[in-house]
Amino acid sequence: MRIAIAGGSGMIGTALAQALTARGDEVLLLTRRPPRTPSEVRWDPIKGTLDLAKLNGLDAVFHVAGAPIADRPWTRSRRKILVESRVDTAKALVQSLAKVDRPPKVFLGAGHLGRFGSRGEDLIDDESPPGTGFLAELAVAWEDALLGAQTLGSRTAVLRMGIVLAATGGAFPLIVKPFRVGIGGWLGDGRQFIPWMTIRDTVGAFLHLLDRPDCHGAYNASVPEPVRNKEWSRAFGRALHRPVLAHAPKWALRGALGELADDFFLASMRVVPRRLLESGYRFTDVEPEAAVEWLVKELDGS
Amino acid sequence: MNGFAQVSEMTHTIGRYSLRAVGALLVLIVAWKMAGLARQAVKNGLDRAQADPTLTRFGGNVAYWLIIGVAMLAALGTIGIETTNVATVLGGASVAIGLAFKDSLGNFAAGILLMLFRPFRAGDTITVAGVTGRVYDIELFVTRLDTFDNRRLMLPNGAVFRANIENATHHPARRIDLTIYVGPTADLDQVRRLLLEAAKTQDCRGYPAQEVVLNAVGAKVEWLVHVWCATDDYMTVRERVLTEIKLRLDRAEIPML
Numbered sequence: 329m330r331i332a333i334a335g336g337s338g339m340i341g342t343a344l345a346q347a348l349t350a351r352g353d354e355v356l357l358l359t360r361r362p363p364r365t366p367s368e369v370r371w372d373p374i375k376g377t378l379d380l381a382k383l384n385g386l387d388a389v390f391h392v393a394g395a396p397i398a399d400r401p402w403t404r405s406r407r408k409i410l411v412e413s414r415v416d417t418a419k420a421l422v423q424s425l426a427k428v429d430r431p432p433k434v435f436l437g438a439g440h441l442g443r444f445g446s447r448g449e450d451l452i453d454d455e456s457p458p459g460t461g462f463l464a465e466l467a468v469a470w471e472d473a474l475l476g477a478q479t480l481g482s483r484t485a486v487l488r489m490g491i492v493l494a495a496t497g498g499a500f501p502l503i504v505k506p507f508r509v510g511i512g513g514w515l516g517d518g519r520q521f522i523p524w525m526t527i528r529d530t531v532g533a534f535l536h537l538l539d540r541p542d543c544h545g546a547y548n549a550s551v552p553e554p555v556r557n558k559e560w561s562r563a564f565g566r567a568l569h570r571p572v573l574a575h576a577p578k579w580a581l582r583g584a585l586g587e588l589a590d591d592f593f594l595a596s597m598r599v600v601p602r603r604l605l606e607s608g609y610r611f612t613d614v615e616p617e618a619a620v621e622w623l624v625k626e627l628d629g630s
Numbered sequence: 631m632n633g634f635a636q637v638s639e640m641t642h643t644i645g646r647y648s649l650r651a652v653g654a655l656l657v658l659i660v661a662w663k664m665a666g667l668a669r670q671a672v673k674n675g676l677d678r679a680q681a682d683p684t685l686t687r688f689g690g691n692v693a694y695w696l697i698i699g700v701a702m703l704a705a706l707g708t709i710g711i712e713t714t715n716v717a718t719v720l721g722g723a724s725v726a727i728g729l730a731f732k733d734s735l736g737n738f739a740a741g742i743l744l745m746l747f748r749p750f751r752a753g754d755t756i757t758v759a760g761v762t763g764r765v766y767d768i769e770l771f772v773t774r775l776d777t778f779d780n781r782r783l784m785l786p787n788g789a790v791f792r793a794n795i796e797n798a799t800h801h802p803a804r805r806i807d808l809t810i811y812v813g814p815t816a817d818l819d820q821v822r823r824l825l826l827e828a829a830k831t832q833d834c835r836g837y838p839a840q841e842v843v844l845n846a847v848g849a850k851v852e853w854l855v856h857v858w859c860a861t862d863d864y865m866t867v868r869e870r871v872l873t874e875i876k877l878r879l880d881r882a883e884i885p886m887l
Contacts, residue, residue, distance in 0.1 A: 449802050449860035451833055519802050521836055554836035582680070598836050
């Protein structure tokens with residue numbers, strides 16, 4: 329298959345490209361910088377300039393681009409960057425693909441579980457209504473932009489991400505650091521459910537959606553058994569053989585991070601990946617402690 | 631002549647004192663308004679800081695009574711009663727007053743301790759000193775509860791602090807324990823399967839799994855069914871699971887005892 333990946337240099341994009349190449353697919357990376365290899369295609373996400381000829385008749389296009397959500401506080405300029413890098417690029421990509429003679433057969437994108445907002449003890453299903461707040465609104469707009477690819481006639485599916493754990497980037501290396509020196513802990517009262525998934529399951533789920541001709545629409549991407557932040561933190565402690573005593577109080581997180589704290593770090597999302605399981609996907613990592621052990625091995629090995 | 635002088639003297643005195651009384655009254659009215667505003671300001675401030683509702687009300691009340699107290703002293707001063715003397719008298723009498731107010735002060739101190747250690751917050755459902763209700767707020771001297779049939783209970787904070795407190799809503803999730811009795815002839819495997827089926831109608835993902843335990847055998851067979859649910863849904867889930875159990879046992883023609 330010939331497959332293009334927007335955001336191919338990101339954490340998920342890199343892993344995805346590797347997995348696709350490994351199984352013999354031909355991968356094109358859409359990048360902002362001038363192309364260095366024949367497999368790279370120049371892409372200005374805002375202006376939408378793309379080498380359209382190279383995008384004609386693709387088997388699949390992935391959109392996994394976007395500035396990291398939980399990197400820094402959501403200042404006004406940061407919000408603008410988040411909206412531009414996710415909503416606008418998704419729209420631009422779909423518009424560009426509308427111009428080619430033969431649009432891709434499949435369009436897959438990474439959405440975000442933050443669309444549901446903080447819901448306490450409620451089970452969050454694929455069909456649960458969206459929440460409120462900046463992250464929820466961002467995630468809804470960006471998911472709608474991705475699902476806009478349906479108008480191309482492509483089979484379109486979105487995988488809604490929570491916290492993706494990978495040794496190569498994202499949250500995991502940052503979370504592990506304090507735990508290593510024994511000052512890791514939970515956030516707030518630690519009762520909030522956090523949606524998480526390892527990178528190999530994320531890639532696995534994407535390949536699953538790619539290969540299953542009946543998969544379309546939005547899918548919650550989080551482990552089948554939701555876990556509370558405190559339990560999750562303790563799993564980190566056990567996997568690293570460190571005590572977990574400290575915790576970050578709510579007021580400190582709010583003071584340091586503002587809305588990002590309430591919408592993301594303290595938000596409770598008891599997410600169930602019902603559609604993903606029903607479509608036949610089987611998770612590799614379901615249990616936090618084992619997942620952390622694997623990731624630590626990856627981190628130290630690389 | 632003499633009488634006139636006396637009357638004139640009296641009206642003068644009355645005039646002087648009534649003027650002062652009006653002044654004192656004005657001080658009190660102004661202070662009362664200010665205290666109300668201050669209470670609202672403190673509440674708003676704490677609300678914005680997303681403080682606990684218990685603390686918000688308490689902080690507001692403290693600000694309110696502080697201002698009223700100061701105003702009282704000021705009003706006394708306006709009338710002409712030396713407040714320094716009042717303070718001295720109060721100081722001298724502090725032992726007596728202390729004894730007289732022992733219980734109230736104890737309640738006040740307990741109120742502060744309840745604020746600090748927070749065994750419960752406004753909105754929690756607690757059982758304390760033999761009564762159960764939802765905490766409305768924690769006042770200076772009393773904790774106010776509303777029972778489920780909406781009666782207001784006032785518990786002295788001292789009594790609350792000394793008593794065993796059960797907080798049913800502390801944890802976001804809790805376990806429903808059901809005891810089911812069936813006859814000794816009912817097939818164990820079948821009953822276990824039916825009970826588990828009924829328990830599984832509740833989605834326990836993220837919570838401990840459902841359990842069905844054979845607890846006692848004899849003239850009747852006792853089963854325990856454990857199902858976890860969100861604390862807020864306790865009654866609804868309990869009723870639903872009970873209904874499912876009853877339906878399934880009835881369909882299998884297994885009578886419950």
